[in-house]
Amino acid sequence: MAASSSNSPEAEATPPPWEELPREITAAILRRLGTVEMVTTAQNVCTTWRSVCRNPSMWQCIDMRSITYEAPPNSEMVCYDAVDWSNGELTDIRIDFFGTDDLLLYISERSSQLRSLRLVYCTHITHEGIMEAVKYLPLLEELVIHCIYLSAKAIETIGRSCPLLKSFNYNGHWSKYMVSNLEAQAIAKNMPALRHLQLFGNKMGNEGVHAILEGCPNLESLDLRKCFHVRLSGDLGKLCSERIRDLKLPNESTDDVYQFAVTGTSGYATSHSDDETSDDDYVKEKITRKQRNRKTKKQKQKKNNKRMFD
Template sequence: MEVVNKEEEKEEMGSSGLIPNWTELTRECLIKIMTRLSLEQRWLGPMLVCKTWMHACQDPLLNSVVDLETQFLSTPPSASRWSPEFEAKVDSIIQSVVDWSEGGLKEIQVRHCSDRSISYVAERCPNLEILCIKTCPNVTDESIMMIASNCPKLKNLDTSYCHGISPESLKVVAMNCKNIEILKWNLHSWLDHPPQYMPREYLSSMPRNGNMEAEIIGRLMPQLKHLELRSSELDAEGLALICQGCSNLEYLDLYGCMCLARCHITECKRSLKFLKEIKIHSRTVWSGPLRGGTLALARNRSLLRRLDSYLTKTMDKVSKMAEGSSFHTTASYENTLAKEVTNCS
């Protein structure tokens, strides 16, 4: 019986096409295949196969984007994300992709990075167009000002929930990055119970610069088409500045903006001719009664004066009803008053 060497048989089968020899793929073919994989898939699979595949994964053509947002959304948030170790890992990923991109990085979508990696990006990636870095407590004015100075092609900026970034950075961004059409400058809503895993010092450091930010946006960012200011403390004056200066707005998110009345939202809709969608929440726009704890949010005096006037008129209305003597008991009077305050606008 003829004995066949298994190695020779394997080579013959590979050369005949029965079993493809993946190590013989050209670099161009490998790169084309790798483009079908996400960053995470490449890091956890092909990069670990062999040096040839690892080097292919490091090609600049595959490293113009750092997008970890899908991974963050697909896994439940936890306290571990707020640790220095986790932040260091995210920073390391960003810095590695920056090196491999050879200056061609155009898009970053991550969370929990720090000034270390964002400054690294600013120094080496002048073609950056999209920077989305939500929930990064250790990203500050230092790195954002570097981005503003070195990345003039920026079109989309999302620094939501980054409490270390001040209006001064926003001003520098607005003055240097004239191509920005999407700006997301959101804060955590105080109406939503904060998750237990969020550090208390992070929650207590939430900035309160609503009108200052609105003035910068309205004066220096007329090109904006998409603006998100969730839970901002801007009032009617701040909203008016935005409407006057950003006439091209198509999308406006004012969810959780407690110092705005419904009449201000209505006026905003009238003045923005290209507006397609405005996002609010009925509980957070004052159109009559302020229920429960929401009264504590009426911080400015003008809102309190409107509230006082409204309640006075409601009391007068119910008192006139009482003169017709449709109430048989004190309880029925109180119930009618409560109903009127709740339902009347």
């Protein structure tokens, strides 16, 4: 079919009148292209497409996710342009494998309508950068942060700056030798509106889970995968299963979640090693693991978990 890899399109007797399509149809098609190709290809095809592409509504969602474990060339410049063209209407942005504190600040200063911010494997963005950026994002409802260390202070700043935050997803750095409830306590104290919390690989112990249950009364889902200092048996386990509709336990498989595949968290998790392995090693390990079907294991774990609560 037309999407073949051939580099030269076959001759067409009567090409469809693509230029004359109603603008909303052209927009619906071009929006499907994704941010990078809207910037690099679509808008340069003709003046009609360019004018469709320059409508701020085309840039309300900037999705620069990568499934190739690296960002495409010029991602950062594409992102700056896309933010400019969104003209303050940006509501949803995801960037993978690139970005700096400067870019994040550029985005946040111009996007007071932002509802969802997802930073996956942006290793050049720091927690200071995030603390600065969130001050401009009072409407933020969803925050995903993978492979960036956040201090308790940063979590506090996020919570105070974004009072509407409903969903927080933070991938920590579990260590065999260290238990710390500071991050969990900062969440409990400063993010009372949370409904969904994913804290895989967090260093907290049972005390942290207690604090979260107390501080976040609206919590519907809690994902504690890879938090191996948490022991959800006895009263705490019972409390969790009563309070939380969708609970994921420390030993459950992470293969179902795309961002785990990108960050490769299960690499260190299944081996219970400490956190000395570099992030790149996680990725490599994850790629080799990707092929394995661990469904049976997951089912077994589910059964065990169920038994634990019975």
